[in-house]
Amino acid sequence: MKGFEYLQEELDSMKGEGVFRSLVPLESDQGAKVVINGKEVIQLSSNNYLGLTTHPKMKQAAIEAVEKYGAGTGSVRTIAGTFTLHEEFEKKLAEFKHTEATLVLQSGFTANQAILSSILTKDDVVISDALNHASIIDGIRLTKAARKIYKHVDMESLEEALKESGDFRKRLVVTDGVFSMDGNIAPLPEIVELCEKYDALIMVDDAHASGVLGRNGRGTVDHFDLNGRVHIQVGTLSKAIGVLGGYVASTQSVRDYLIHKGRPFLFSTSHPPAVTAACSAAIDVLLEEPELIERLWDNTKFFKKGLQDLGFDTGRSDTPVTPVVVGDEAKAHQLSDKLLEYGVFAQGIAFPTVAKGQARVRTIVTAEHSKEVLQEALDAFEKAGKELNII
Numbered sequence: 001m002k003g004f005e006y007l008q009e010e011l012d013s014m015k016g017e018g019v020f021r022s023l024v025p026l027e028s029d030q031g032a033k034v035v036i037n038g039k040e041v042i043q044l045s046s047n048n049y050l051g052l053t054t055h056p057k058m059k060q061a062a063i064e065a066v067e068k069y070g071a072g073t074g075s076v077r078t079i080a081g082t083f084t085l086h087e088e089f090e091k092k093l094a095e096f097k098h099t100e101a102t103l104v105l106q107s108g109f110t111a112n113q114a115i116l117s118s119i120l121t122k123d124d125v126v127i128s129d130a131l132n133h134a135s136i137i138d139g140i141r142l143t144k145a146a147r148k149i150y151k152h153v154d155m156e157s158l159e160e161a162l163k164e165s166g167d168f169r170k171r172l173v174v175t176d177g178v179f180s181m182d183g184n185i186a187p188l189p190e191i192v193e194l195c196e197k198y199d200a201l202i203m204v205d206d207a208h209a210s211g212v213l214g215r216n217g218r219g220t221v222d223h224f225d226l227n228g229r230v231h232i233q234v235g236t237l238s239k240a241i242g243v244l245g246g247y248v249a250s251t252q253s254v255r256d257y258l259i260h261k262g263r264p265f266l267f268s269t270s271h272p273p274a275v276t277a278a279c280s281a282a283i284d285v286l287l288e289e290p291e292l293i294e295r296l297w298d299n300t301k302f303f304k305k306g307l308q309d310l311g312f313d314t315g316r317s318d319t320p321v322t323p324v325v326v327g328d329e330a331k332a333h334q335l336s337d338k339l340l341e342y343g344v345f346a347q348g349i350a351f352p353t354v355a356k357g358q359a360r361v362r363t364i365v366t367a368e369h370s371k372e373v374l375q376e377a378l379d380a381f382e383k384a385g386k387e388l389n390i391i
């Protein structure tokens with residue numbers, strides 16, 4: 001069909017630069033090993049931190065929900081798509097998060113869009129870390145509030161932004177709890193202190209901290225003992241929780257407001273019963289099986305040290321998200337391709353997901369990997385890294 005030649009030209013130039021990527025379909029479930037092109041390889045690219053995508057209790061909960069309530073809900077939440085299942089889960093999640101209320105949305109992405117686009121006006125300002133996730137950036141694009149960006153995790157830069165914005169009605173400071181491409185944890189205690197000093201609201205996006213940090217995986221706010229001092233916590237149900245969805249954990253008034261003004265909530269159909277039932281079972285698993293989180297961290301330390309001992313640059317990561325920073329975009333993709341050849345699936349990440357010159361292979365170990373499997377992966381990294389003169 002004619003008309004899209006201009007897109008094809010851009011795609012062709014991406015191919016010329018070696019940065020065009022094809023999707024990689026999995027032929028198995030999302031485990032510590034997955035099948036790609038008929039070959040079993042070690043999975044180091046998923047966000048399935050705790051291995052919950054295949055947890056028997058969650059699969060069983062999903063099956064029972066389908067049998068009782070069907071495959072879909074047939075409506076947005078505000079018309080006819082709220083089931084008791086949804087509300088019961090939101091109450092359970094609020095209790096888990098130690099917040100007054102939660103509201104679940106279709107994804108972490110839409111949770112950020114809903115909150116950021118709705119609660120601020122042109123009289124307000126949002127102050128955002130320079131390396132916040134794309135869903136925060138896009139959410140901010142939708143607000144009428146003024147915007148300020150502070151240097152990544154730089155508290156002097158944040159304080160300067162707070163000082164400069166004293167005339168606005170409300171100031172909202174937004175940060176990732178764990179930065180998704182670098183794996184470093186936001187300095188939340190300092191951010192909270194500054195926000196209290198300048199009477200600003202705080203929002204933390206805990207997508208990569210949900211199920212990973214804090215008691216039973218409650219996130220960075222709990223990790224730093226800051227319960228009750230952070231106004232808005234966004235979490236995802238799509239990563240460590242192993243299913244799909246996002247949520248805003250905050251006050252009852254924020255929940256009520258989003259029900260009326262959060263556009264992704266208002267104008268997109270609610271989660272199928274199986275999704276909500278599986279998410280609900282996941283909270284039970286977090287409470288009943290804390291050893292999963294212990295194993296995740298044990299594997300993280302082992303693998304990170306292994307990469308560092310081999311001479312790879314793992315950046316500033318202090319969580320299971322461990323980048324292997326290569327710099328050159330084509331080289332990062334070459335490393336990823338070689339790893340796959342040697343039995344390891346670890347995706348190359350390049351611009352625009354990370355800054356130009358900061359291309360990397362991003363790894364995430366899970367609680368499900370055995371030490372033997374992780375050592376196999378380290379051996380593959382050593383072989384590929386030496387062949388490409390990275391180490």
Ligand SMILES: Cc1ncc(COP(=O)(O)O)c(C=O)c1O
Nearest residue numbers: 107108109133180207236238245
């Ligand atoms: C920091 C952060 N926020 C939000 C999201 C989006 O979450 P979801 O996959 O549930 O849409 C992601 C996922 O990549 C993320 O890393």
